[in-house]
Amino acid sequence: MSALASNADEGREIARPTQSQREPEWLRERLHAWIKTRAGDDAAVTEVELPSANGMSSETLLVQAVIDGAPESLVVRVAPLESSDPVFPSYDLDGQFRLIGHVAETTDLPLPKLWWSEPDDGPLGAPFFVMSRVDGRIPPDVMPYTFGSWVTEASAEERAEMARRSVAVIAQVHAAPTDGAAVDQPLPGETALQAHIRRLRDFYTWASRDGEGAPLIERGFAWVQENLPAESEPVLCWGDARIGNMIYDEFTPAAVLDWEMAALGPRELDVAWMIFLHRFFQDLTEMAGMEGLTDFLTREQAAADYQAATGHELRDLDFYTLYAALIHAVVMYRIQTRAIHFGQAAAPDDPDDMIMHRKTLEAMLDGTYWESIK
Ligand SMILES: Nc1ncnc2c1ncn2[C@@H]1O[C@H](COP(=O)(O)OP(=O)(O)O)[C@@H](O)[C@H]1O
Ligand SMILES: [Mg+2]
The missing domain is CATH 3.30.200.20 (Phosphorylase Kinase; domain 1)
Incomplete structure (x- = not known):
């Protein structure tokens, strides 16, 4: 996941x-x-x-x-x-x-x-x-690859190549037929994105059933509902489309793993998830006072790489990257609630503190995030 x-x-x-x-x-x-x-x-x-x-x-x-x-x-x-x-x-x-x-x-x-x-x-x-089992290397989550790893040790050219090939994986997933794919279907009258949001809401309702929930997540859902973009034709989305879910041979994807979040959805869903997850790690790295990888998987470059691979111009990336940050917030809320339940973490005074990237999500909701990054 x-x-x-x-x-x-x-x-x-x-x-x-x-x-x-x-x-x-x-x-x-x-x-x-x-x-x-x-x-x-x-x-x-x-x-x-x-x-x-x-x-x-x-x-x-x-x-x-x-x-x-x-x-x-x-x-x-x-x-x-x-x-x-x-x-x-x-x-x-x-x-x-x-x-x-x-x-x-x-x-x-x-x-x-x-x-x-x-x-x-x-x-x-x-x-x-x-x-x-596939041999190769995976960008680590712990400690994040941005803190120092084979990804940071690579040259800028090698990383650009890696990003281009990783985005091309998403493009290839999107070319798979949706017919015959074992994923949930939207309900009658729902678009693929609306179905996706409904399932995220259901998951959040379930995850917060014994607690007070997190105001930031509620705010995120309200924003998403108010800012729903017009959608392109849905495609098969990988779901957990991120470099940490691929095994690489040098800088080329050798295995695409982790299909449990796969769903029908607009193309932007996967590309925005890949962009956001890099930003998530990058923001943590900068908070720790390190430089990380500012030039890697940028929003502009990933969108350009996707367009070069598919001919599709991605739209509404403000929406989709915020939605990615919301999905991640809900999952993190669930993980933290569970850790508290098991006595492995203390409940914070402010439930929004359960969301590690709360500042990122807040800035996205305020419309200041993308201009604030280097
Ligand atoms: N086919 C495979 N070959 C080699 N390693 C694998 C393979 N499938 C999973 N792994 C290892 O297991 C880890 C977790 O797998 P993944 O499918 O990403 O599931 P999740 O993140 O949900 O636990 C991977 O990061 C990788 O280290
Ligand atoms: Mg995984």
Whole structure:
């Protein structure tokens, strides 16, 4: 899921309950028995590891297996256990598996090879799917790549190339047919964007059911409703379209991961998310007194790169980048509420302080953000 740099370390512990059901040896034995039902009696699972990597909403298992006599490095994505009070109210791992399959069949995007989906709770206690492990490097969320990483160590030209190719991934996702894509459909009379906002609202209502909510988020929803732009034809959106959800071979995307936020929507949704998530990390970096990457994935350059790849001119990026900041605020509110519930964070006096980028969202709502950045 999204880049929860604020407390990804704490979140990771919460998201990884220590019950035996999520211990490597328990998982290995269960997967070993299960893989034989899919790949035959000589198949084996030799090792299961729980990595510390980007993301925190579903569980990612790194698995070594033997299939048809050959060693295979696999990744298993498992829905979180109910007992862990998951970040989202529901998880559709089989839907993600089918969506990745659809994108693999209809585009040239680099995607991990898919093996199997197991929608049944029986084998591991929760649904899961299996894909091949892809080698390469990922821009880190913790500490954010802007603080110092292979991305900051690259040359400006290499970064420009990386940004161009990353935006081109979004362009390719948008070229996939929407028919046959396993994503929620708008209700009758709703546009794709309105449906997207409704689902975000439902999620926020659910996330704030026991609390007072955050006034800044309410203000954001009101602004979004009052400023709805005219929409272009909806496309298949990746959803969590950010560089931290790609594995790179040097500066070229080698695998596009994390499809759980995929949805129908206007093209701007994905591009604005990629622009905003970079700004989110960049703002944190500047708050820490460092320079970060001011020249990377700028709004103008990303829009120009997208247009060069697709011929589509992006519109209303003020709206869509603010909407991205609102989505991120709602997810962050949920993460923080959950951390407070688990005693891992103190409730702030001002609930808006649960939103790490509150200043960014406030400035966007005041219409001063984009002129204020370097
Ligand atoms: N096919 C894969 N090959 C290699 N690593 C993977 C693969 N799928 C996931 N990962 C690792 O797991 C992490 C989390 O996966 P991701 O799909 O982004 O889910 P989330 O962010 O929701 O936890 C990635 O950052 C990456 O380190
Ligand atoms: Mg992720």
